[in-house]
Amino acid sequence: MSHRITLTGLRAEGHHGVLASERESGQIFIADVVLDLVPGAAATDELSSTVNYAEVAEAVVGILAGEPVDLIETVAERVATAVLQWPVVQATEVVVHKPRAPIAVEFTDVSVAIRRERASQELGRAERPRSGYSPAPEPVPIVLSLGANLGDARATLRDVVRELRHELGVHLSGVSPLARTKAVLSEDQEAQPDYLNAVVTGTTTLGPRTLLACLQQIEHAHGRRRAEHWGARTLDIDVVAMGDIEQGDPTLTLPHPRAHARAFVLAPWARLDPEAVLPGPHGGPVAELAASAPDHADLEWLAEEWA
Numbered sequence: 001m002s003h004r005i006t007l008t009g010l011r012a013e014g015h016h017g018v019l020a021s022e023r024e025s026g027q028i029f030i031a032d033v034v035l036d037l038v039p040g041a042a043a044t045d046e047l048s049s050t051v052n053y054a055e056v057a058e059a060v061v062g063i064l065a066g067e068p069v070d071l072i073e074t075v076a077e078r079v080a081t082a083v084l085q086w087p088v089v090q091a092t093e094v095v096v097h098k099p100r101a102p103i104a105v106e107f108t109d110v111s112v113a114i115r116r117e118r119a120s121q122e123l124g125r126a127e128r129p130r131s132g133y134s135p136a137p138e139p140v141p142i143v144l145s146l147g148a149n150l151g152d153a154r155a156t157l158r159d160v161v162r163e164l165r166h167e168l169g170v171h172l173s174g175v176s177p178l179a180r181t182k183a184v185l186s187e188d189q190e191a192q193p194d195y196l197n198a199v200v201t202g203t204t205t206l207g208p209r210t211l212l213a214c215l216q217q218i219e220h221a222h223g224r225r226r227a228e229h230w231g232a233r234t235l236d237i238d239v240v241a242m243g244d245i246e247q248g249d250p251t252l253t254l255p256h257p258r259a260h261a262r263a264f265v266l267a268p269w270a271r272l273d274p275e276a277v278l279p280g281p282h283g284g285p286v287a288e289l290a291a292s293a294p295d296h297a298d299l300e301w302l303a304e305e306w307a
């Protein structure tokens, strides 16, 4: 016997939408979320044997109110991805309503409904279908690059390392020295403050998309707003590599499509692990790639132990 939990009418003001006016003013979004639990969940009368629906509700509201995206389809995907992070949730049905959508005729509601199951959602190597509570997914090595050039960048990066150490499904094993780097920009961009950059390594049991969603939530919590391409930012976390996964998915390209040419990523990584090798078509020994990257001279080491 398996259990089904339903949360109805979770609401928050969000800024999702294609129109600039929607991004600016915001409006109410409502989500209904069904959680199908794995067989055997809630077999005892203990909260730890199931999922705490109050925590799920908060996560969903966080997404409704969180980083703006164009489509309610994307909001629904984000909710499903977040909800499937709970190991006891086997499948979820998500409906996202936008009752004040800018539609020129009278209407009551517009909504999108999706159903996502663990097996179909999880595609990468770390995301094999699971049944029941076991087997636990294999940890996959990860390399993340951290950057910031707005606000108190050093404090932000230090906080992020602490938050990643507490992140469920992520285990950090290494933190690189901290570097100050010149902003790498496209030709038509105005000058920006220097960045602080670092790389962290570790493992994750999260799937690629779930990891990305979790990193984007951390970015958002640190005030990251996506406006200009390569715009100055309070925080950027990129997935440089995840094991030897190679995927061209634009939502999460692995390895990161520009990492092989960025000394601000490669040099900290090489300091942390001199033998590291970047996988993928542009890959190779990280220390060598760092030395030949166009920005290799634009980097100054600030601190060995900083987080």
Ligand SMILES: Nc1ncnc2c1ncn2[C@@H]1O[C@H](COP(=O)(O)OP(=O)(O)OP(=O)(O)O)[C@@H](O)[C@H]1O
Binding pocket: 226, 229, 230, 231, 236, 237, 238, 239, 240, 249, 250, 251, 252, 253, 254, 255, 256, 257, 258
């Ligand atoms: N490996 C990756 N790591 C992080 N984001 C990625 C990756 N591959 C694709 N993306 C996608 O790129 C989108 C834009 O990311 P972001 O705004 O951080 O880009 P950027 O930092 O300005 O540029 P760059 O990708 O060159 O570092 C994200 O929403 C994410 O879906």
Ligand SMILES: Nc1nc2c(c(=O)[nH]1)N=C(CO)CN2
Binding pocket: 146, 147, 148, 181, 182, 183, 184, 185, 195, 197, 230, 236, 264
């Ligand atoms: N030095 C430096 N330059 C950048 C960086 C960065 O982290 N460091 N990030 C960018 C977009 O991700 C664009 N340019």
